[in-house]
Amino acid sequence: MKRKLTLKSIAKELGVSISTVSKALRDSPEISEETREKIKAYAKLYNYKPNNIALSLKNRKTNTIGVIIPQIVHHFFTTVIYGIEQEARENNYNVIICLSNNAFDKEVLNMELLANGSTDGFILSVSKETMMKEDYHHLNEVIDQGMPVVMFDRVVEGIQCDRVLIDDKAGAKKGVSHMIRSGCRKIGIITSEDYVSVGRLRTEGYLDALDDFGIKADDNLILKLDNIDDLSDKSKKRIEDFITNNDLDGVFTVNELFAVHASRVINALGKKIPDDISLVCFTDGQLSEHAVPSLTAVSQHGEEMGRKAASILINKLESAEDEEEEYSTTYIDTSLVERESTKEVTRR
Amino acid sequence: MKRKLTLKSIAKELGVSISTVSKALRDSPEISEETREKIKAYAKLYNYKPNNIALSLKNRKTNTIGVIIPQIVHHFFTTVIYGIEQEARENNYNVIICLSNNAFDKEVLNMELLANGSTDGFILSVSKETMMKEDYHHLNEVIDQGMPVVMFDRVVEGIQCDRVLIDDKAGAKKGVSHMIRSGCRKIGIITSEDYVSVGRLRTEGYLDALDDFGIKADDNLILKLDNIDDLSDKSKKRIEDFITNNDLDGVFTVNELFAVHASRVINALGKKIPDDISLVCFTDGQLSEHAVPSLTAVSQHGEEMGRKAASILINKLESAEDEEEEYSTTYIDTSLVERESTKEVTRR
DNA sequence: TAAGAGAACTTAATCGATTTAGTCGCGTAA
DNA sequence: TTACGCGACTAAATCGATTAAGTTCTCTTA
Numbered sequence: 001m002k003r004k005l006t007l008k009s010i011a012k013e014l015g016v017s018i019s020t021v022s023k024a025l026r027d028s029p030e031i032s033e034e035t036r037e038k039i040k041a042y043a044k045l046y047n048y049k050p051n052n053i054a055l056s057l058k059n060r061k062t063n064t065i066g067v068i069i070p071q072i073v074h075h076f077f078t079t080v081i082y083g084i085e086q087e088a089r090e091n092n093y094n095v096i097i098c099l100s101n102n103a104f105d106k107e108v109l110n111m112e113l114l115a116n117g118s119t120d121g122f123i124l125s126v127s128k129e130t131m132m133k134e135d136y137h138h139l140n141e142v143i144d145q146g147m148p149v150v151m152f153d154r155v156v157e158g159i160q161c162d163r164v165l166i167d168d169k170a171g172a173k174k175g176v177s178h179m180i181r182s183g184c185r186k187i188g189i190i191t192s193e194d195y196v197s198v199g200r201l202r203t204e205g206y207l208d209a210l211d212d213f214g215i216k217a218d219d220n221l222i223l224k225l226d227n228i229d230d231l232s233d234k235s236k237k238r239i240e241d242f243i244t245n246n247d248l249d250g251v252f253t254v255n256e257l258f259a260v261h262a263s264r265v266i267n268a269l270g271k272k273i274p275d276d277i278s279l280v281c282f283t284d285g286q287l288s289e290h291a292v293p294s295l296t297a298v299s300q301h302g303e304e305m306g307r308k309a310a311s312i313l314i315n316k317l318e319s320a321e322d323e324e325e326e327y328s329t330t331y332i333d334t335s336l337v338e339r340e341s342t343k344e345v346t347r348r
Numbered sequence: 349m350k351r352k353l354t355l356k357s358i359a360k361e362l363g364v365s366i367s368t369v370s371k372a373l374r375d376s377p378e379i380s381e382e383t384r385e386k387i388k389a390y391a392k393l394y395n396y397k398p399n400n401i402a403l404s405l406k407n408r409k410t411n412t413i414g415v416i417i418p419q420i421v422h423h424f425f426t427t428v429i430y431g432i433e434q435e436a437r438e439n440n441y442n443v444i445i446c447l448s449n450n451a452f453d454k455e456v457l458n459m460e461l462l463a464n465g466s467t468d469g470f471i472l473s474v475s476k477e478t479m480m481k482e483d484y485h486h487l488n489e490v491i492d493q494g495m496p497v498v499m500f501d502r503v504v505e506g507i508q509c510d511r512v513l514i515d516d517k518a519g520a521k522k523g524v525s526h527m528i529r530s531g532c533r534k535i536g537i538i539t540s541e542d543y544v545s546v547g548r549l550r551t552e553g554y555l556d557a558l559d560d561f562g563i564k565a566d567d568n569l570i571l572k573l574d575n576i577d578d579l580s581d582k583s584k585k586r587i588e589d590f591i592t593n594n595d596l597d598g599v600f601t602v603n604e605l606f607a608v609h610a611s612r613v614i615n616a617l618g619k620k621i622p623d624d625i626s627l628v629c630f631t632d633g634q635l636s637e638h639a640v641p642s643l644t645a646v647s648q649h650g651e652e653m654g655r656k657a658a659s660i661l662i663n664k665l666e667s668a669e670d671e672e673e674e675y676s677t678t679y680i681d682t683s684l685v686e687r688e689s690t691k692e693v694t695r696r
Numbered sequence: 697t698a699a700g701a702g703a704a705c706t707t708a709a710t711c712g713a714t715t716t717a718g719t720c721g722c723g724t725a726a
Numbered sequence: 727t728t729a730c731g732c733g734a735c736t737a738a739a740t741c742g743a744t745t746a747a748g749t750t751c752t753c754t755t756a
Contacts, residue, residue: 004464053401082421089454094462097445099433117401118442145349145352286635292611
């Protein structure tokens with residue numbers, strides 16, 4: 001086992017001072033050509049790399065971004081992380097990932113931990129519990145210490161930070177409009193209770209689309225389930241009843257899971273997708289792509305979201321500290337991925 | 349914006365020396381009760397937390413685990429990370445995640461970067477390119493510097509490190525045996541070329557199962573595709589032909605994607621799952637769970653794998669440096685999750 | 697020839713913490 | 727009265743790097 005090289009060990013070996021070594025390696029003109037070459041050759045030979053921790057301490061800069069997300073076993077978050085990582089790497093930043101598991105306490109703990117020198121800034125999507133509690137002291141503390149924060153997806157108001165959001169409303173509208181254009185007239189939506197912001201926004205988009213085409217909304221065609229991340233037996237039953245009891249020709253769901261179950265129910269009723277009923281869901285993940293029939297989906301572009309969040313954060317980190325504080329809100333566009341679960345729109 | 353407290357600022361404020369503050373906060377008996385209380389009260393009031401970077405530098409220990417994986421938009425890796433994070437958090441470790449994107453250069457770069465002080469050890473699954481190149485100098489260098497390494501899933505031989513593996517062979521055997529017990533006699537396997545180790549091992553498990561039940565293997569019933577992570581049009585076609593041209597009553601696939609496509613093909617042929625053909629796949633992810641019909645799958649327990657890898661690494665990190673070096677290989681057991689794609693086994 | 701310039705280094709401070717090795721004053725014992 | 731011990735601190739070294747502020751020594755120039 002060989003010890004890592006340090007400036008000190010190189011200096012000792014070559015019989016010069018530490019600062020000479022440091023300056024030589026950084027091409028300072030203060031050091032003679034000869035000495036510089038000698039030191040550089042030695043450093044190269046033994047593969048010297050400065051210690052990141054020491055640099056961080058000295059520079060008061062870690063070049064590390066802290067990412068805090070509610071869960072990682074989740075396709076969307078995973079794509080966002082992928083985007084963050086790409087952007088970070090290109091700008092020489094590391095990414096530390098912490099999971100809050102949707103728990104307030106863990107979110108606070110993780111933030112405090114990382115805030116004590118481990119990271120220069122944060123990218124986070126707040127946990128469900130935090131949203132319910134509406135306690136954001138940990139965010140404010142971190143921001144107060146001068147660390148920039150970028151929130152994505154699940155954002156809250158009243159925090160001095162940048163935001164990157166999916167345009168949920170426009171996305172849902174896009175999906176529902178597509179169904180209408182393809183001939184659907186009686187479209188139901190399977191969404192969440194309004195207190196889940198994405199559910200509310202997507203429902204609004206749905207209503208908007210109907211309105212645009214002069215279709216009257218009907219409360220009976222709106223099914224609000226209470227958990228958007230999971231599919232309980234009770235929810236399954238409600239989806240079954242919803243589809244069985246309404247004579248729909250289209251169903252829009254706010255996530256893949258609801259759609260997959262809807263597809264199953266429609267299938268069981270002996271109806272054909274998309275001939276009898278069209279199906280479109282929000283979120284373009286594995287399920288939409290590989291389901292049978294594959295599902296037309298509103299794609300969220302998580303990767304782009306991650307890249308954008310990282311780029312905003314890095315920008316803040318690299319810009320002058322005393323610059324005027326302005327906080328932006330960026331909407332990431334969605335796009336519609338057409339697959340087997342919808343009919344083609346015949347264009348004029 | 350308020351600056352973070354440091355020992356120095358506290359010392360100045362209270363008119364004592366830095367070391368007095370440090371000692372007081374660490375309950376040293378050298379400091380008088382009175383002074384200690386005063387300092388602790390002040391620190392608590394202003395929420396003093398020591399700077400991690402300074403501690404890392406001083407202790408030559410970062411309490412951070414570096415995780416390097418080929419890709420993150422992948423359910424299995426995601427579950428492993430989840431396990432790693434759980435175990436790490438419980439032991440007060442942070443997790444830095446880097447993606448190699450299956451590229452050798454990125455893997456090397458990331459490792460070198462993290463090795464310069466950012467982490468105490470590594471958990472990694474080597475990239476495809478690294479396996480092909482068989483160039484492991486970056487691993488050896490890191491190990492040579494005394495950093496423990498734990499490899500998981502995609503491991504290579506000849507490296508001084510611990511290994512955590514899925515018992516691919518036993519898992520496949522479990523799945524195939526189940527099909528046989530449920531009545532299947534002509535079972536095909538859709539696997540990868542042998543140079544992909546998981547493909548090879550799972551094929552071996554398949555053969556083992558047949559052998560156990562005295563069923564003769566038939567090379568025509570083994571389809572080897574060249575990419576396990578993706579499903580090219582060419583591969584789709586080959587799966588179609590494979591299923592159409594062989595009169596199978598069971599299909600085992602080494603991943604979900606192959607199974608989903610197989611299911612589609614079987615469906616298109618007008619055959620019923622599981623009545624006409626049973627279907628079992630390796631990897632229990634979203635697709636198996638939500639496909640229609642849902643798929644019986646060999647579950648890999650990624651979370652357990654992550655936990656185990658982290659626990660081994662942390663153990664190495666916490667144990668005396670000069671302890672005898674012994675490297676373990678741990679197999680994580682698989683389990684069979686029975687779903688709609690197989691018939692029930694009538695037990696005696 | 698002595699001062700000044702400049703080349704080529706070294707010293708030392710700094711980042712924020714820990715810890716070993718002093719220091720200082722006071723009380724007690726020989 | 728001196729010396730020793732002890733309580734309660736402080737000073738300084740250390741981790742590994744950077745960098746402002748010295749220090750030498752040589753060479754130039756008035």
